[in-house]
Amino acid sequence: MVFVNGFYAPGLSALSAVPPGVRVVSIAAALAAGDEALESHLARYARYDGNAFVALNTAFLSDGALIEIPRGVRAEEPIHVLFLTVPGGEPGVSHPRCMILAGRGSQATVVEEYSSLDEGSYFTNEVTEIVTEEGAVVEHVKLQLESPEAFHVGTVQGIQERNSVFNSHNLSFGGSLVRNDVNSVLNAEGAECVLNGLFVAGARQHVDNHTALDHAKPHCNSRELYKGILDGDATGVFNGKILVRKDAQKTNAIQSNKNLLLSKNAVVNTKPQLEIYADDVRCTHGATVGQLDAEALFYMQSRGIPRTAARDLLTYAFAADILDRMTVTGLRGRLEEILYRKLSEGRQGGTR
Numbered sequence: 245m246v247f248v249n250g251f252y253a254p255g256l257s258a259l260s261a262v263p264p265g266v267r268v269v270s271i272a273a274a275l276a277a278g279d280e281a282l283e284s285h286l287a288r289y290a291r292y293d294g295n296a297f298v299a300l301n302t303a304f305l306s307d308g309a310l311i312e313i314p315r316g317v318r319a320e321e322p323i324h325v326l327f328l329t330v331p332g333g334e335p336g337v338s339h340p341r342c343m344i345l346a347g348r349g350s351q352a353t354v355v356e357e358y359s360s361l362d363e364g365s366y367f368t369n370e371v372t373e374i375v376t377e378e379g380a381v382v383e384h385v386k387l388q389l390e391s392p393e394a395f396h397v398g399t400v401q402g403i404q405e406r407n408s409v410f411n412s413h414n415l416s417f418g419g420s421l422v423r424n425d426v427n428s429v430l431n432a433e434g435a436e437c438v439l440n441g442l443f444v445a446g447a448r449q450h451v452d453n454h455t456a457l458d459h460a461k462p463h464c465n466s467r468e469l470y471k472g473i474l475d476g477d478a479t480g481v482f483n484g485k486i487l488v489r490k491d492a493q494k495t496n497a498i499q500s501n502k503n504l505l506l507s508k509n510a511v512v513n514t515k516p517q518l519e520i521y522a523d524d525v526r527c528t529h530g531a532t533v534g535q536l537d538a539e540a541l542f543y544m545q546s547r548g549i550p551r552t553a554a555r556d557l558l559t560y561a562f563a564a565d566i567l568d569r570m571t572v573t574g575l576r577g578r579l580e581e582i583l584y585r586k587l588s589e590g591r592q593g594g595t596r
Contacts, residue, residue, distance in 0.1 A: 245270075247327045250338030251307050263319050266352075267312040271341055274310050282310055286343055289373045290401040295425070297397045301339040301371040308341030311354060313380075315347035322353040322385075322572050331364025331391065342372040346380035346408075353383040353572060358398075360391040360418075367395045374400065376408035378432070383411040383571060389582070390418040392447070402428035404435040413570050414470075416443040416451050417582055427456040430464040430492075441470035442566040444586045445478035445510075452481040457499075459492040462522075466496075471566055472503040473559060474510035475587075485517040486527060493522050499529040504536070504562050506555075556587050 245268055246256035252270035262268050274282045292299035309325045327340050344354055358368055368390065376382050382402075390396055396419045402410045416422050428437045443451040457466045472480045482501045503512045516529035536558050544554035563583055567576050 245309055245323070245325045247307065247309070247325075247340060249329055249336060250327070250340050261321060262323070263317060265314045265317050266319055267310065268323060269310050271308040271310050271343065272306060279310070281312055281345060282343060285345060285373065285375060289375070289403045290371050290399050295399065297369050298371055298399050301341060301369050304339045305341050306339070308343070310343045311352070312345045313347055313350040313352045316349045317347070318350065319352040322355050324355045324357065327356075327358045327368070327370070329360045329366055329368065329390065329394070331360065331362050331366055335365045335367065337367040337369065340368070340370045342370070344372070344374040344382065344384070346374070346376045346382045348377045349379040350377075351381040353385070355385045355387065355572060355575060357387045357389065358396065359389045360394065363391045363393055365393040365395075366391070368397070370398045372398070372400045374402040374410065376402065376404045376410050378406045379408060380405075381409040383413075385413045385570060385572065385575065386415065386424075388416045388418055388422065388424075392418060392420060392449070394419050395421045397423045399425040400427070402437070404428060404430050404432065404437065406432035407434035408432075409436045411438045412440065413566070414439070414441040414453070415579065416445075417586060419449065419451070421450050423452040423454070425454045425456075427458070429458040429460055430466065431460050433461050433463045435461070435464045437466045439466070439468040439470070440566050440569050442472075442563055443480060444473045444563070444583065445480055446475040446586065446589055447478065448476070449478045450480070451478075453483070455484045457486045457497065459486070459488045459495045459497065462491060462493040462495065464492065464495055466498070468499040469566065470501045471563060472512055473506065473563060474503065474512055475506040477507075477509045479510070480512040482512070482514045482531070483517070484515070484529070485519065486529070488518075488520040488522050488525055488527060490521040493524045495522060495525040495527065497525070497527045501531040503531075503533045504559065505533065506536070506559065556584065559587055560584070
């Protein structure tokens with residue numbers, strides 16, 4: 245499903261392989277038809293009263309993707325939603341929206357991609373709401389590959405019911421100023437949430453990641469791993485919060501943030517958070533910031549590997565932990581190419 249400058253482009257889309265029963269339609273068309281499923285969920289979970297950018301998206305909502313997986317249906321192939329920006333003579337703005345509804349016992353993988361055909365300055369302000377009903381499994385990949393002059397602000401908000409699974413992979417490679425908010429509410433017993441993130445920044449890029457996991461009910465599990473690779477004069481932020489409410493006993497939550505600095509000018513600020521009001525829980529968090537292991541570099545060079553190749557291999561090994569967690573195998577190969585290209589751009593910049 246392809247959108248150009250925020251509006252659905254049916255001529256560029258290919259929906260013939262969508263499984264029977266699965267609905268993949270534009271939000272504009274669904275709103276015009278008075279779609280009850282959309283209207284009963286839209287703007288119910290991403291809180292516009294506490295986030296100015298969500299409020300802005302909601303106020304200017306015009307189009308986006310509605311994906312509905314019925315009860316018990318398993319979508320074997322990933323559903324790819326591409327938001328493509330074609331920069332014009334003046335900077336533009338778009339407010340795309342995604343609504344993913346996974347019915348009881350259903351399963352689906354959705355790849356949400358933001359990209360550009362050309363360099364240019366523009367602003368993307370996106371919001372995605374994901375509902376996983378009882379026993380549903382949703383794997384969501386958000387891939388941000390926008391112009392190096394672009395501004396991107398995005399919010400992903402999940403709501404989970406009993407025994408549901410929500411796996412999020414948030415990958416940021418482009419943009420000049422980027423802010424990612426990824427949140428989920430574990431709203432019933434047995435819910436499980438996994439948040440994985442990788443951001444790669446060089447030159448004067450800034451990437452800001454904020455995550456929030458709300459353990460509202462007992463017997464829920466969450467795992468979170470975010471990694472950052474920064475080069476040149478890039479800056480990054482990770483702020484991860486885990487909230488364990490009073491009645492959420494037997495919560496098991498693990499959070500980790502790891503950052504790799506490839507230049508002396510790169511900066512990252514990290515703040516893992518635990519806010520616990522229950523007394524029978526298992527929660528851990530941690531953060532690291534470091535450089536490539538000098539001994540490992542020396543060892544690889546002593547075996548005949550050039551220094552540049554050794555640095556790239558060690559950096560890729562650092563990032564591969566995130567890439568290997570995705571089940572979309574074809575996407576992993578593409579991400580490897582993107583990662584190597586970003587590392588090459590950093591070397592050419594002469595900032596190391």
